[in-house]
Amino acid sequence: MFGKTRIPPLTPAVDKLIRRQYVDDGRGHLIWFWYTRTGVIVKWSLFLGITSLLAFYLIFGRMHAKKRVRAGLKPAAWNGWLLSRQERAGVDPRYAWPQAQYSNYQQPGANYGPPGAYGMHAMPPPVYDPNNRPPMYDGANGAPMGGTKVDPVQTGVEPARGEYAPPPGPPPAR
Template identity: 65%
Template sequence: MFAFVPSSAQVVRRQYVEQDGRVIWFWYTRTGVIVKWSIFLGISVLLALYLILGRIHAKRRVRAGLKPLAYHSWLLSRQEKAAVDPRYAWPNATYNAYHSHQAPPPGYGYGSYGMHPMPPPVYDPNNRPPVYEGAGPKVDPTQAAGVEPATGPAAPQR
């Protein structure tokens, strides 16, 4: 009813082979080395075939006007995929945050910078230097506007 189950010592003993009067591990024999290299080269050939044939198949699908399949789309460049799938096309160079017939979103436009108004554009036909409008420069290192700096024994050393 039950098949004979070998003990771990018997399994380990099977991995050793006597060669030239010595007991060596099977994977170090001539046959074991051939088996190891055959497995390695077999896996390498299968991987190379997958990459080469997958790319050929994907390019053939793109040439036919079909989208590449998920398992080989990563073998194509973005430009090749963009020929059949608009998701991969590069965005237009001119982009509007909103359409001209819609109202701009709240906080959009001039003065929404948060700290100071936006500076004037770099090109000015009057050749004036760019100047920020708004609050003047703060001289106090504590940056507290309108507050006198602390003096006396409690004043921090600067």
């Protein structure tokens, strides 16, 4: 049966040690102490006692820490972790969120920025020419002379695309 065992005879020293943990039930069976009524009461008492101490520490430690913060003092070392970062920031500047710092972007170059950084252009690149002229190939590396680098769709003139060409005329009104 569960909890009841017969212990074979052992050496006298080991027999004494093992028999200390067992109780005779009066019928010749030995029951392990923790399965007796007294053992179960002791187990639950220990469990509830430790749980109660932990709950007491958590509840009253937090109350004590909040009381210290309301008084303008830093929380004690043993209960400071029970407060949130926002609660601790009121008395300890190490826990305050850093302020956002805004500044203008500084261009890297000769007067400022790291050496060897990318220099910014005085004028925008050619593709952003204010006269809206598309950049042209210069004939180098086999490119056609005067060929444009811009997709024809960007110029407003759409080429026919074979059988998939758009229908003539403006799009229908909605």
